[in-house]
Amino acid sequence: MSIDVPAGALPSRKFGLTVVYLLSTVAAMSLLFWYLGVSPSSFWVDSRFIVDLFQQMFPPNFALFWTKSSLFISLIETLSMAFLATICGGLIALFLAFFAATNTTPHPLIRLAVRTLLVMNRSVPHLIIILVLLIAVGIGPFAGALTLIFASVGMYGKFFADSIEQADKGTLESVQSLGSTRLQTIRYAVLPQVMPSFVANLFYAFDHNLRAAIPLGVFGGGGIGFELAFAHGLLHYKDVMAYTILIVLMITGMERISDWARRSIITQPQLITK
Amino acid sequence: MASPSMTPFRQELPFLEWKRGIAGQRLKQAAIAGVLLVLVALTAWRCEVHMKTFVLGIDKGLPLVGMFFPPEWSGMVGMLQPLGVTTVMAMAATILGMCLSLPCALAASSNLAPPPLRLMMRAFIALERGLPEIVQMLLLIAIFGLGPIPGLVALSFSSIGMLAKLLADAIEEIEPHMLEAVAGTGATRSQVIRYAVIPQILPALFANGLFRFEFNVRAGVILGAVGAGGIGYIMSTAMNSMDYQRACMATLLTLALVFITERVSDFFRGRILAGGLLR
Numbered sequence: 001m002s003i004d005v006p007a008g009a010l011p012s013r014k015f016g017l018t019v020v021y022l023l024s025t026v027a028a029m030s031l032l033f034w035y036l037g038v039s040p041s042s043f044w045v046d047s048r049f050i051v052d053l054f055q056q057m058f059p060p061n062f063a064l065f066w067t068k069s070s071l072f073i074s075l076i077e078t079l080s081m082a083f084l085a086t087i088c089g090g091l092i093a094l095f096l097a098f099f100a101a102t103n104t105t106p107h108p109l110i111r112l113a114v115r116t117l118l119v120m121n122r123s124v125p126h127l128i129i130i131l132v133l134l135i136a137v138g139i140g141p142f143a144g145a146l147t148l149i150f151a152s153v154g155m156y157g158k159f160f161a162d163s164i165e166q167a168d169k170g171t172l173e174s175v176q177s178l179g180s181t182r183l184q185t186i187r188y189a190v191l192p193q194v195m196p197s198f199v200a201n202l203f204y205a206f207d208h209n210l211r212a213a214i215p216l217g218v219f220g221g222g223g224i225g226f227e228l229a230f231a232h233g234l235l236h237y238k239d240v241m242a243y244t245i246l247i248v249l250m251i252t253g254m255e256r257i258s259d260w261a262r263r264s265i266i267t268q269p270q271l272i273t274k
Numbered sequence: 275m276a277s278p279s280m281t282p283f284r285q286e287l288p289f290l291e292w293k294r295g296i297a298g299q300r301l302k303q304a305a306i307a308g309v310l311l312v313l314v315a316l317t318a319w320r321c322e323v324h325m326k327t328f329v330l331g332i333d334k335g336l337p338l339v340g341m342f343f344p345p346e347w348s349g350m351v352g353m354l355q356p357l358g359v360t361t362v363m364a365m366a367a368t369i370l371g372m373c374l375s376l377p378c379a380l381a382a383s384s385n386l387a388p389p390p391l392r393l394m395m396r397a398f399i400a401l402e403r404g405l406p407e408i409v410q411m412l413l414l415i416a417i418f419g420l421g422p423i424p425g426l427v428a429l430s431f432s433s434i435g436m437l438a439k440l441l442a443d444a445i446e447e448i449e450p451h452m453l454e455a456v457a458g459t460g461a462t463r464s465q466v467i468r469y470a471v472i473p474q475i476l477p478a479l480f481a482n483g484l485f486r487f488e489f490n491v492r493a494g495v496i497l498g499a500v501g502a503g504g505i506g507y508i509m510s511t512a513m514n515s516m517d518y519q520r521a522c523m524a525t526l527l528t529l530a531l532v533f534i535t536e537r538v539s540d541f542f543r544g545r546i547l548a549g550g551l552l553r
Binding site for chain 2: 025028029032033035036037049050057076077079080083084119120122123124126128131132133135136137138140141142144145214219222225228229237244247249251255
């Protein structure tokens with residue numbers, strides 16, 4: 001008498017597979033490290049450097065918080081960059097999404113064009129956008145905000161288009177059967193359906209933009225990242241530490257707020273499944 | 275002919291109520307829109323948004339973008355190595371982050387770990403999540419010097435931050451009776467983890483890991499520009515030396531890399547979530 005067990009489910013076979021997986025992971029890791037020219041010994045740095053850095057960092061220069069008022073202005077600058085990018089980028093993305101969704105697009109060719117545009121938009125690295133914009137509009141938060149707007153459109157245009165395509169077909173048809181125009185269909189059948197996920201995504205986008213705003217600041221996009229890079233360039237590690245603490249507090253706080261808002265304001269919370 | 279009367283008919287009452295409801299909704303929407311408009315105006319003022327700068331920027335930017343073309347095709351072969359460095363850095367950081375996030379997640383979940391350990395681990399994860407890679411990178415450069423190692427460490431750490439939080443949440447959602455069923459057979463805590471927890475979170479680990487890989491590639495480009503090497507470094511040096519055609523080539527390669535990683539990670543994630551690849 002024998003029981004049919006799929007070969008993959010046999011304990012011995014499973015154990016063998018696990019070993020193979022682990023070994024291949026280790027092999028892949030060593031290959032990757034070899035390619036980077038990284039040997040495990042290079043992770044072992046002279047503890048002197050670490051001790052030295054910590055001695056330079058601590059105690060953090062908290063005096064900055066009350067002596068340097070521009071600090072909070074740059075903090076607000078970073079927040080405004082993220083906010084502006086979320087609202088403007090979100091609206092542009094929503095507008096484009098109607099052209100990119102199969103059920104609302106005026107023509108399949110337009111859909112293809114907009115989708116391609118969104119893919120391009122998403123793939124262009126932030127770095128090159130900010131470097132170009134720095135030359136075009138100059139150093140400052142405006143360049144950072146424009147970069148974030150540009151990047152948000154690519155990211156959220158696809159989300160919104162997908163959620164529009166998932167809108168209930170029956171509602172659309174019933175509104176259309178009343179003789180509504182395309183705009184009216186969008187207004188009364190599509191918008192109410194996608195609005196909750198739109199708002200939920202906006203909170204998520206704000207969080208994402210806030211994180212992305214820091215590196216943009218380092219390259220000259222203004223805000224707290226700029227101050228941090230400036231202090232780092234001067235090797236004022238005590239100031240760097242103070243800025244770092246401020247950044248961590250801001251991002252963590254905003255994440256909490258946006259999580260809470262997403263859960264409480266929106267009646268149908270929709271998880272962002274990327 | 276219906277004339278507006280002071281006392282509405284009983285049949286009209288629900289309609290009036292509906293109308294009042296709609297009016298209330300409109301008012302709420304208008305209030306939200308107004309608040310948002312004020313906030314946008316304030317933030318725009320803070321960000322020094324001027325239409326003039328924008329228009330001037332378009333004037334300046336378009337010729338600049340024109341200078342990007344044609345891309346410097348001859349530089350492509352030389353850029354493949356830095357492109358590889360960025361990819362490998364992201365890959366190694368993802369694998370390291372996945373390996374390290376598993377124990378972190380186990381220690382951070384309320385149903386497996388003792389409260390003090392859990393609290394400590396959650397604080398660590400929150401710190402990792404709040405610390406942007408670039409800040410970690412700037413500090414790590416002071417320790418490791420320039421090169422891919424600080425980039426690798428920074429990306430791994432922030433990968434831990436994201437993956438461990440998602441995993442810990444996934445572990446906490448495991449139904450208690452599953453853990454009890456395994457524990458009821460006399461399994462030790464490590465056996466419970468091995469047989470009840472790990473099989474359940476493995477798909478989530480891999481799916482999120484693939485998503486994180488995509489993210490790490492993008493972040494790796496930025497870290498490259500501040501000293502991790504790779505394609506980001508090529509891009510920023512080319513831009514700084516105003517060698518725009520070279521920058522364009524680097525951008526095209528990065529575009530291809532990001533596009534391919536997105537496709538690959540989407541493909542495998544779809545397979546994993548459908549339950550085809552891991553069982």
